[in-house]
Structure formats: structure tokens, C-alpha cells
Amino acid sequence: MTEMSLSGTLTATGETRPRTSPGPMGDRVLHALTFGSACLVLLVLGGVFVSLIHGSIPALQTFGFEFLVSQSWNPATDKFGAAAPIYGTLLTSAIALLIAVPVGLGISVFLTELCPAWLARPIAIAIELLAGIPSIIYGIWGLFVLAPFLQRNFQPAVIDFFHGVPVLGSLFAGPPYGIGVFTAALILAIMILPFISSVTRDVFETVPSVLKEAAYGLGCTKWEVVRRVVIPHTRAGVIGAVMLALGRALGETMAVTFVIGNAHKIAASIMAPGTTISATIANEFTEATGDIYTSSLIALGLILFVVTFIVLAAARWMLHRMEKQGK
Template structure:
């Protein structure tokens, strides 16, 4: 055990040497951690610059109209990103609509009401879904899910909703098990473990004394979740949703297997379509010239789209925090 440094020892040469060495260690630690942060920032800037340089010929050729042009003609070198953007947003939206409630329910069950003996194995099983490679999800979607989806969902739903003015048109199309809706459902299963695991961890961080105090005041489980757990864990829940959305926007192989890969604007949610990532996966290896530059432009647009989504999520958190502060929370 080291002897505590007394006030009269501060001028001792040995004590001064120890203090100097500690300052050196602190400075070294600061510089190393700063270098790691700068390295990540430089890598991000390098990715952006590389994408923009390779995408610039496409933007120079087609201008901003490239974003809202619905044409993809490789032979005549006429390209537009609208169809890929719509497919990306549609499949990601479907994945979020299905995945967010499921992830929230799983996390809520594991953290609040699940028996202790079941909590660990069930949580591990959910997390193992994240370890399944993307291409396995795609193969499952194409060879297992698509036939079952066509026989037991698309055909019965179309027969049930035939003749309905709006809903019937939305669920129309050829019932082959592929398309925008099928890709969105596969994506929901892929993003589910990430959102569920993060949300569960955030719920478990909530101090137990807050829950016990609420229960002691007579609150029900629903009231505890609504008035105690959710306000405390709001930032983490939003972060989990954004993590899932980022995964959904950038997913490649699973979407490529089941979306149908048709460069056209889908008229129904069962119709085949194309996403930015599926277009890159299918066409990049055989692209050259302007075709290759347009694929880089699609990648750059995907990066901008993801950045905008994350920025809006951050803005939402700030607005909610400001609202809490104005109410005196």
C-alpha cells in the first residue's frame, strides 16, 4: 500500500517526478484518444469525398433532375434515381411499421414482466437473430418465405379485398411472393433484434428505485412504463429506432433477393421494385462509364438520406428535451 502524499512532501524530487510522469501519461492518453476520434472523422470525410468525386459526372450530366427522374435505360445512358429512392423508402417504412412495435413489445416484456428464468435464454435468442448473415435472410425470403407469403397472404388478401376502391388497389399485383411488401417484411425481421436488444438495455438502465417508488404509490405496470420508464429512456429508444432504420436503409443482399429488381415505380405494395442497395448489388460489377457514375450517385444519395434521417432524429430529441425543460421536468 502506497503512503499518502503529505503537504510537506510536495517539493520532494521523488514526488515531483511522479507528478510529472502522471501529467505525461494524461497528455499521452488525451492525444491517443484524440487521434482515434480524428481518424474516424477523416475516414468519414474520405468516404464522402470519394463518393462525390465519382458521382459528380452523373450530377453534372443530369443535374438535380436525376433525383426525381423515373427512368433507367442503360443502353441509351438515361438514368434517374426516383424509382430506387421510392423503393428504399417504402421498404424501410414497412420494416419500421412492423419492427418497431415488435421490438418495443419484446424489450418491454424482457425488462418488466418476463420471469427471471426465461429472461436470459429469450434475450439471447433474440440477439442471435442479429448474427444471421444478410444473405441467409435473403435465401430464406426467396425460397421459403416468398412461396408461403404468396399462398397464405397475398392470394387470400386479394380475394378478400377485391373490388374495394382503395385498399384493393394497394394490395393488387401479381401474387408471386416477391415485391416491396415482401422486402419490407424481411427487413423488419432483420432490424428487429438490433432495436429489441438496445431498447431492452435502455429499459434496464432505468434505476430500480424509480420503479419501486411508482409501484409504492399504487401505479400499475402500464403507468410505470408510461410515466417512469419511457421518459427516462426516451433518448435510448429513439437511438434504437434510428439504429434499426439505418440498417433498413442500407441493407443489400436480403432486399436484392426478394424485392423483384424491376426499375419501375411500384403501383402496389406487392409489385416488384428496386432499392438503391439492390441496384448497386445487381449492376455495379458490370457497370462502366456513365452507368458506373450514376451508381456512385445513388450511393451518395443514400448517404445523404441516412444523414438527413439521423439529423432529424437528433433534432427530435433536442425538441423533446427542450419541452421537458420548459415544463419543469
Template structure:
């Protein structure tokens, strides 16, 4: 009897010790996971801070010499060491905006077709075909644009635009000739093709998250397909759509090789989008290997800093837009 009593007391004690051991192991694993994730987050911040510090430090010589006039000057003369970033800033913003104007409606249209209109058996093949565009290297887009697409635009589209808007005020300046083939418009179209898969795939995935019961209820009360997309799907997926567009804008702002091939690489601002131009990324790619002076190198680093600032502003605006959309949805 005594042995049985001792065993009955020892058994819960042993179970309690095992439980404590298991809990300590779980606690150790949680602490290790917390430390690992915290270290990764801090490492990202440290690397980002290092990039910012390097850009600022490398930009000091150019900013000290040119000041804020660097932002408005169109000069780019390595011989006299007179540099300005206005054409590159202008080209970066204009090409990205035109690319979005072209790609956003097409991307949304592809997403609507694949989720609402396309026969079920064709959805996967068409979706894969569109997404394959994202896997093509940018230099391939550049080669195709330079040797095939630009000559096509020079022979057909650009003369048509010049002739059509020749008598229209303002637009005759925007579409002024001669038709070079390469230029701002060509680079923008190439960029729109490159960001199209990103917009369409994200939009399609976001549209698929809409509960079918909401669309079925709308169809049940007599709504058309357009009314369902406008009043049900678009408000429900607004945050995701804006996020996809901003991701595509970030891709367009930083694209280098494809733009370098087809934009013309002219350090001058032309009022016509048919004329040649340059972007920040294209300028850095073309000039960095030839930069042999402190001011020359610092000017290129300053362009990199400006691209970083532009991207940061775009991301900040996108976050504000997302917050406003989320707050409206909560109301």
C-alpha cells in the same frame, strides 16, 4: 547534529524531486493520451471527408448529364445510357418505413415482456434467442426469404390481402395483385426481422435503467402495469428508445444482400407494395460489376451519394428529436 540537520533538509528535497518526476510522468501520459484520441478523431473526420469528396467527384458526370431529373426519372437503360434513381430512392424509403412499422411495436413488446412480465428464469434464454437473430448473416436471410418465405407469402398471405382489400378504395391499389411472392412487402418483412433484435435489445437495456423505486411508487398508488409503462418507463427512457429506433432505421436503409434476393430488382415504381421494386443498395450490388461506361458508373456512384444524404438526414432528424426530448425532460 550537523549531519542530522543536513539529512533532514535533503530528505524533503529528495521527496520533492520524486514528486515532480512522478507528476511529469503523469503529464506526459496525459498529453500522449490526448494526442492519440485527437488523432483518432481527426482521422475519422478525414476519412469521412474523403468518402464525401469521392462520392461527389464520381457523381459529377451523371449529375452534369441528367441534373435533378435523375431524382425523378424511372429510366434505367445501360444501352442508351439513360438512368434515373427514383425507383431505388422510393424502394429504399418505403421498405425501411414499413420495416419500422412492423418491427418497432414488436421490439417494444418483446422488451416489455422480458423486463416486466416474463418469469425470471426465462428472461435470459428468451433474450439470447432474440439476440441470436442479429448474428445471422444477411445472405442467409436472403436465401431463406427467396426459397421459403416468398413462396409462403405468394400462396397464402398475398392472395388474402388482395381479396380482402379489393373493394376498399386506395387500399385496393396498395395491395393490388398478382401475388408475385417477392416484392416490396417481402423485403420489408425480412428487414423488420433483421432489425427486430436491435430494437428489442436496446429497449430492454434502456428499460432496465429505470430506478425500481419509481415503478414501485407507481404500483403503490394503484397504477396498472400499462399505466406504469406509459407514464413512468416511457418518459424516463424516451431518449434511448428513439436512439434505438434510429439505429435500426440506419441498418434498414443500408441493407443490401437480403433485400437483393427478395425485392424483385425492378427499376419501376409500382403503387402496390406487393409488386417488385429495388433499393439503392440492391441496385449498386446488382449493377456495379456490369458498369462499363463513365455515365453508367457515375450513376451508381450518384445513388451511393443519395443514400449517404438520406442517411445523414435521418441522423439529423434523430438528433433533433433527441434534443427535443431531452429539453422536455429538463423542464
């Protein structure tokens, strides 16, 4: 038997053909390029973090911990506090998730389990097109179409319905401005809906058919198959989709700036105007004249960076625990 040459492979005639796979030098180059790319990401991330810390030092030294808990935002007297933007950022993102997650999961279940094949693809394409619309278009639509509609038709009815009800009466108190925290959250829900529905639809399609067929064979209904087979089998992917959408909602700027009202105060009602970290930075950074004013805005960016990092780290930790429990 003829032995294969170390420098090539045998052909049908017994001749050797040069190797097409990269040799040791190619492997070293590939390793260096990929390692460098990975390190570049870490360097950029570290550089952004260091720059934010350096820029926010004057504000943090001046206000200390009070910067995180104070609602005061007065450029005339150089008194700044981040409580209202932090509250608005977390509240709008939470409300957006409460709206978008059930709708996104419902769309995914419909497309993968109930929708006819001829209709599923057009609906999926239409939903994914929502992700390609620029955020400023959402903001203009929200300001000139959605906000007036809510002001005339939705908010008065909701305010009257919950009037006098403990807790809910304060949560949905008027007057109906049209713009406000709820309007911004509704815009965010529409914007993150494609992320949730697209990712969950993809992970739902990875469920082996044999599992669902076995459940149907045992007499399970569609609802039982979805609840007991599809969602448990794909829960890690579903949580990943939700966290991806949350990261998108936390950092959204232009659409929220148009419709949230940009009021630096914490109100009990979600119908009232408010602000977010990104909206505050977008509105005021070009007007910041003093060092403390500019540093306070950079400190807001640092807070948003930390909050986003914590959210993504928590999501990764949850997925890791699920993987360990699955094993």
C-alpha cells in the same frame, strides 16, 4: 505532519512511492492519440463523401435534377433516374419500422416487466442471435422459404380481402408474386428487430425501481406503469434504438436484393417488385461499362449517404431537444 512528496505518495512507513498516474508527457501523448483518432474518423468520412461527389459528377451534369425524379433506367441508351431506387429504399425501411418497432417494444416490455427471471435470459439471447446471422442467409431464407409461403398463403388472402377498397385496394393489389417490396420489408423487419429489442430492453432496465414502485403504490396497473413511467422515462433511448434500426434498414443490401424483385419502377402496390439503392448498386456495378452508367451508380451511393446522414442528424436533433426539455 509529514508533507506528501510531489513526485510520489507516502507509504505506511513514511517512505515515498513513485507515482503510478501518467505525468504531463503521458497526458500529452494520450491527448494526441485520442485527438488523432477523432480526426481520422472525420477524414475518412470526408474522404468517402468527396469520392462519391467526384464519381457522380458526370451523371449529375448529364441529367441534372431529373436524375432524382425520373424512373428511367436503361443502360442501353444511357438514360438513368434514381426515383425508383429512392422510393424503394424509403418505402421498405418505413414498412420495416412499422412492423419491427411495436414487436420490439413488446418484447422489451415482456422481458423487463412480465417475463419470469428463468425465461428472460434465454429469450434475450435468442433474439440477440438474430443480429449475428449474415444478411445473405436472410436473403436465401427469404427467397426459398418466406417468399413461396407468402405467395401461396398470405398474399392471395390479403389481395382478395382489400379488393375494391379505396386506397387499400391499390396498396395491396396483386398478382401475388411472392417477392416484392413487402417481402423485402418483412425481411428487414426481422433483421432490425434485435437492434430495437436489445437497446430498448437495456434502457427499460435503467428505470429506477422507486418510480415503478411508487406508481404501483398509487394503484397503477402494469400497462399504466409501462405507458406513464417506463416509456416516458426512456423515450430518448427508445428513439435512439429506432433510429439505429432505421440506419441499418436503409443500407441493407444482400437480403433485400434476393427478395425485392429488382424492378426499376414505382408501383402503387407494396406487393409488386421494386428495387432499392443498395440493391441496384450490388446488382449492376460489376456490369457497368460506360462512364455515365458507372457515375449513375456512384450517384445513387451519394444519395444513400446523404439520406442516411439526414436521418441520423435528425435523430440527434430530436434527442438534443428532448434533453433540453428534460432539463
